[in-house]
């Protein structure tokens with residue numbers, strides 16, 4: 238547990254930082270994001286590979302403003318400003334705490350491996 242964030246549902250409560258990092262390596266942001274939205278194109282800027290699609294934070298939007306940087310494992314929406322990592326995406330989409338997002342990602346990465 239990260240002491241500074243005890244009781245904060247947006248931070249790990251029952252997981253160690255090592256466990257968080259292990260999941261982060263297995264549960265790739267783009268794979269998870271594809272559960273919630275559609276991607277249309279890939280842009281390679283030389284130092285970053287970005288997948289661009291619809292923003293899952295904006296229901297019904299047709300703007301291709303949502304980008305997933307597969308190098309940094311971060312997302313950003315140029316339309317609404319949403320941004321974060323695989324954990325914040327699952328927390329926001331599933332309306333769950335960090336620990337619940339960990340459980341979801343753990344299950345997901347097990348299924349992917351099988």
Ligand SMILES: [Zn+2]
Pocket residue numbers: 292293294295302303314315316317318319
């Ligand atoms: Zn957006």
